[in-house]
Amino acid sequence: MVVKIDKQPIPITEIEQSAFCQTDEELASKTLEQEFDSGVRWQKLPVSYMRTSPEELEQKISDAKEKLGNKIMILGHHYQRDEVIQFADIRGDSFKLSQHAADSPDAEFIIFCGVHFMAETADILSDIEQKVILPNLTAGCSMADMAHIDDVLDCWDDLTEILGENSVIPMTYMNSTAAIKSLCGENGGIVCTSSNASAAFDWAFERGDKILFLPDQHLGRNTAVTKGVQLDEMIVWNPFKPQGGNTIEEIKNAKLILWQGHCSVHTRFTTAQIDSARETNSEVSIVVHPECTLDVVESADYVGSTEYIKQIINEAEPGTSWGVGTEISLVNRIASENPDKNVFCLDSVVCPCSTMYRIHPAYVAWVLDGLLEGVVVNQIEVDEETRKFSRIALDRMLSIK
Numbered sequence: 001m002v003v004k005i006d007k008q009p010i011p012i013t014e015i016e017q018s019a020f021c022q023t024d025e026e027l028a029s030k031t032l033e034q035e036f037d038s039g040v041r042w043q044k045l046p047v048s049y050m051r052t053s054p055e056e057l058e059q060k061i062s063d064a065k066e067k068l069g070n071k072i073m074i075l076g077h078h079y080q081r082d083e084v085i086q087f088a089d090i091r092g093d094s095f096k097l098s099q100h101a102a103d104s105p106d107a108e109f110i111i112f113c114g115v116h117f118m119a120e121t122a123d124i125l126s127d128i129e130q131k132v133i134l135p136n137l138t139a140g141c142s143m144a145d146m147a148h149i150d151d152v153l154d155c156w157d158d159l160t161e162i163l164g165e166n167s168v169i170p171m172t173y174m175n176s177t178a179a180i181k182s183l184c185g186e187n188g189g190i191v192c193t194s195s196n197a198s199a200a201f202d203w204a205f206e207r208g209d210k211i212l213f214l215p216d217q218h219l220g221r222n223t224a225v226t227k228g229v230q231l232d233e234m235i236v237w238n239p240f241k242p243q244g245g246n247t248i249e250e251i252k253n254a255k256l257i258l259w260q261g262h263c264s265v266h267t268r269f270t271t272a273q274i275d276s277a278r279e280t281n282s283e284v285s286i287v288v289h290p291e292c293t294l295d296v297v298e299s300a301d302y303v304g305s306t307e308y309i310k311q312i313i314n315e316a317e318p319g320t321s322w323g324v325g326t327e328i329s330l331v332n333r334i335a336s337e338n339p340d341k342n343v344f345c346l347d348s349v350v351c352p353c354s355t356m357y358r359i360h361p362a363y364v365a366w367v368l369d370g371l372l373e374g375v376v377v378n379q380i381e382v383d384e385e386t387r388k389f390s391r392i393a394l395d396r397m398l399s400i401k
């Protein structure tokens with residue numbers, strides 16, 4: 001067993017998240033130059049795009065999109081800012097968007113307005129000739145950053161040494177790098193999303209009695225609890241400690257090994273916020289995302305993916321009140337699409353996903369202008385070997401009900 005010491009203690013995106021959470025400013029886009037002042041890392045691009053006003057950018061994107069026509073398809077994750085998502089041909093969560101990437105062979109270029117692991121997934125699932133573009137290469141995901149492939153391989157080696165070959169089913173949340181999806185595909189495992197984690201757990205437990213779940217401990221724990229797995233049958237794997245911080249006995253007894261990762265946005269929600277919402281209005285319904293902690297999930301009335309959250313509120317009776325535990329850009333959008341209901345974010349401090357927020361309209365204009373000139377910028381390409389095994393894990397996911 002190798003004990004490594006050269007690890008980055010906190011992913012940079014985790015630190016940057018706090019820069020946004022300390023502000024109560026409106027989230028309307030400014031020029032990119034002004035947004036640079038927030039002190040976060042962004043990909044550099046020609047200075048003219050940095051000074052272009054939001055209104056001019058809107059016109060530029062609109063014109064470029066019209067000229068490029070069916071050559072491009074723009075996919076937009078629900079957490080994208082309004083000024084970007086308005087241009088998406090398809091809006092959705094990572095599951096819905098990955099299905100569209102797999103089912104849309106006609107577009108020559110897929111512009112993915114989301115984060116890096118989503119663009120990688122689109123590249124894996126789309127035809128080999130199609131090119132996937134991520135407008136800003138620094139749009140990552142702090143949760144995905146918490147599971148580096150080298151650390152996961154160390155963990156896998158330890159588990160194999162302690163438990164023997166083929167004794168653990170690896171399962172990774174979509175929010176992980178292609179390298180980790182590939183490890184799952186190569187070792188009899190599967191990918192899941194927050195929409196199908198329950199079915200993916202059933203799939204895995206039909207094939208083995210131990211699961212390694214990466215990288216979101218909360219989605220893994222919340223789902224396992226609904227499957228009857230007891231909390232004392234779960235351990236957390238801390239990549240900074242030998243054997244993940246567990247004894248050999250604990251590893252042997254565990255049914256579920258949870259990677260120590262979390263979402264910086266969804267772990268901000270607390271039961272105190274829920275209690276406060278209920279004190280203000282006893283009729284309020286609380287709906288949260290399963291990346292929230294177990295106590296929050298157990299305290300909520302409803303739990304589900306972003307698609308589920310959208311749907312349950314869209315279909316609710318007029319006059320109802322909804323306290324929502326998910327990313328603020330989506331909550332604001334649901335609120336404006338449901339003016340007959342009271343929809344609010346449980347966290348009163350404005351806190352967008354800082355990495356999703358990096359897709360500023362200036363980047364979208366830049367990559368589209370590049371395509372008009374025949375230049376492909378920011379293409380995301382997964383290497384052949386990684387693609388092959390990731391595809392196996394993703395196809396297993398797409399095949400389950």
Ligand code: SF4
Binds near residue numbers: 266
């Ligand atoms: S909301 Fe959380 S899991 Fe989703 S992209 Fe942002 S940091 Fe990652």
